[in-house]
Amino acid sequence: MKKILSLLACAALVGCSAKQETAVSDFDSIQQFTLKNKNGMIVKITNYGATITSIIVPDRDGNMADVALGYDSVEGYVNAIAREYLGAVVGRYGNRIAEGKFSIDGEEYELATNNGENHLHGGYMGFDKVVWTAEVVADGVKFSYLAKDGEEGYPGNLNLSVTYTLTDDNEIKMHYEATTDKPTIVNVTNHTYFNLAGEGSDSILDHVLQINGSKTTPVDAGLIPTGEFADVTGTPFDFRQPKVIGKDIDADDQQIEYGPGYDHNWVLDRQGDGMQLAATLSEPKSGRVMEVFTEEPCIQFYSGNFLAGNLTGKSGKVYKERSALCLETQHAPDSINHEGEAGWPSVILRPGEKYDTTTIYKFSTK
Ligand code: BGC
Numbered sequence: 001m002k003k004i005l006s007l008l009a010c011a012a013l014v015g016c017s018a019k020q021e022t023a024v025s026d027f028d029s030i031q032q033f034t035l036k037n038k039n040g041m042i043v044k045i046t047n048y049g050a051t052i053t054s055i056i057v058p059d060r061d062g063n064m065a066d067v068a069l070g071y072d073s074v075e076g077y078v079n080a081i082a083r084e085y086l087g088a089v090v091g092r093y094g095n096r097i098a099e100g101k102f103s104i105d106g107e108e109y110e111l112a113t114n115n116g117e118n119h120l121h122g123g124y125m126g127f128d129k130v131v132w133t134a135e136v137v138a139d140g141v142k143f144s145y146l147a148k149d150g151e152e153g154y155p156g157n158l159n160l161s162v163t164y165t166l167t168d169d170n171e172i173k174m175h176y177e178a179t180t181d182k183p184t185i186v187n188v189t190n191h192t193y194f195n196l197a198g199e200g201s202d203s204i205l206d207h208v209l210q211i212n213g214s215k216t217t218p219v220d221a222g223l224i225p226t227g228e229f230a231d232v233t234g235t236p237f238d239f240r241q242p243k244v245i246g247k248d249i250d251a252d253d254q255q256i257e258y259g260p261g262y263d264h265n266w267v268l269d270r271q272g273d274g275m276q277l278a279a280t281l282s283e284p285k286s287g288r289v290m291e292v293f294t295e296e297p298c299i300q301f302y303s304g305n306f307l308a309g310n311l312t313g314k315s316g317k318v319y320k321e322r323s324a325l326c327l328e329t330q331h332a333p334d335s336i337n338h339e340g341e342a343g344w345p346s347v348i349l350r351p352g353e354k355y356d357t358t359t360i361y362k363f364s365t366k
Pocket of ligand 1: 264
């Protein structure tokens, strides 16, 4: 495989300057990597937040477009007014933990409540806000980060890495690995916002989505799972057959009102462990298709409801409400507070164990 792998210093990427309000003391350590495969697909990733900044793929006629939302500068990412986690790895616990509280083995922990009364995506300085160490590997880049014991309230020194590789089958593979020296919780995921018509396009309401899940974990008004499982049959949440996203997104339904729209966790209909197709997204006009494969038990479909039009993206276009969506493979939000309950696989990582999980975004056209 022929692949161009280039490393750009921050200065080459943007005019960089340190800003006091960020925790980044060393802007020069921020790098961007470009992966290119034999089909001309290009993926750009920075070690700031282990963030995917760009995914350039062809449509059915071979026209290339960038389908991932992003900023045009490092400063955009570092100083984001709207904390939207564009393209980043989120964690130590992706999505919400009720009131930021949980316990392991009777020991209670308290995390930052950075989303109303709840904890979201790792807190104020989650993994999206730190500089990772980068290492070029075959066909990709490995990013590593040591999350210290007590960082954002989480127990245990967590040695985490994510390896991104780009294959000639137009797959972005994300392989997450972690170990800890104290019992802790881990649930990391990638938070790329997609619009398959190209970033900056108006809406994802015309995209067609299929999710291989017949149950969701319904939420309360704060988007915390109630602990129940809901059958999708006859509800706006039934994506078992491909469905236009706009069809039911404003349905008269309490869960939709809470979203508002889709911001929910689907439990995947798994056949055992291992890699399985979780979701397929397509955009009719361009013919672009993205499949999500994962080893995770669940997927969060977030329809970009909180994109508020206060964020200008890399091509100068404003990112409006529902102009992009996320498909975040994961364990269900707040799983730690359902530890041991049926249907809630554990999110606890103990010393001697290895967190090891892979998710794939695969692009094609039809
Ligand atoms: C959450 C949303 C949140 C968004 C950006 C998603 O993963 O489910 O509720 O607004 O991330 O923070």
